[in-house]
Amino acid sequence: MSVLPVTPLFPRLAEALATTEIEAKITLTTAIAADWQAGRLDWQDETAVELACGRPAKPELVDHRNVPQRNPRSPDGRARLLHAIVHIEFTAINLALDHAARFHGMPKAYYADWIGVAAEEAEHFTLLRQRLQSLGHDYGDFPAHGSLWEMAEKTADDPLARMALVPRLLEARGLDATPPIQRRLEEAGDHESARALDIILRDEIGHVGLGDRWFRTLCEQRQLEPESTYRELLDRFKAPRPQAPMNESARLQAGFSANELAALAKKR
Numbered sequence: 001m002s003v004l005p006v007t008p009l010f011p012r013l014a015e016a017l018a019t020t021e022i023e024a025k026i027t028l029t030t031a032i033a034a035d036w037q038a039g040r041l042d043w044q045d046e047t048a049v050e051l052a053c054g055r056p057a058k059p060e061l062v063d064h065r066n067v068p069q070r071n072p073r074s075p076d077g078r079a080r081l082l083h084a085i086v087h088i089e090f091t092a093i094n095l096a097l098d099h100a101a102r103f104h105g106m107p108k109a110y111y112a113d114w115i116g117v118a119a120e121e122a123e124h125f126t127l128l129r130q131r132l133q134s135l136g137h138d139y140g141d142f143p144a145h146g147s148l149w150e151m152a153e154k155t156a157d158d159p160l161a162r163m164a165l166v167p168r169l170l171e172a173r174g175l176d177a178t179p180p181i182q183r184r185l186e187e188a189g190d191h192e193s194a195r196a197l198d199i200i201l202r203d204e205i206g207h208v209g210l211g212d213r214w215f216r217t218l219c220e221q222r223q224l225e226p227e228s229t230y231r232e233l234l235d236r237f238k239a240p241r242p243q244a245p246m247n248e249s250a251r252l253q254a255g256f257s258a259n260e261l262a263a264l265a266k267k268r
Ligand SMILES: [Fe+2]
Pocket: 089, 092, 120, 121, 124, 200, 204
């Protein structure tokens, strides 16, 4: 039996993150997940690796206020809506790779978790891209907004802030946004896209749950009370609080407490 050598994890993550090619990013990400599962990646070799985030030249990134409203009743509006979600999933691959690549010295489980999430985001991207292609469009056809990655940059020097503001804030917002989008897709007769979002919603509860777990772990290490620390971080990063109606059942499953949801809902 041949035993494949163990190689350092971080250069592999950096390579997948940096690639600007869509197919290459998917292939490299999936290969990292498989090699990790097989025990072939060493997370303890912390040799510094330069990190850069790669994405294709298209879509053009615009300020989110300049992305027009999408009404899924028209085919064009539905394509724009799906494109926006495809873009979120593409960015989510980069985000999960970056969570794992950027923060050294974390426990093994941290890397396992975010490598697994990166692979799931690649699946989400592929699934929704197929829906978009079924409408005669592809990723890159419409402008998209860049605010998700901006939050990665703002939290690049602290895993506690990263866990709070990316999975526990932005991905949790996705939990709130998904059921209304599914209803609009159903109303427009696109049941297949609505069902694709069922899978995504289920997985995303898991992603927010991991963000919640690592956020709480890091708070405990620093002797911080997590729920008030979270609200302080939202203020410090000028991040808007979650807007009603929140997807309470999904958020509770992901680790938010009922008390915390009530505190977040309160107008300041
Ligand atoms: Fe996703």
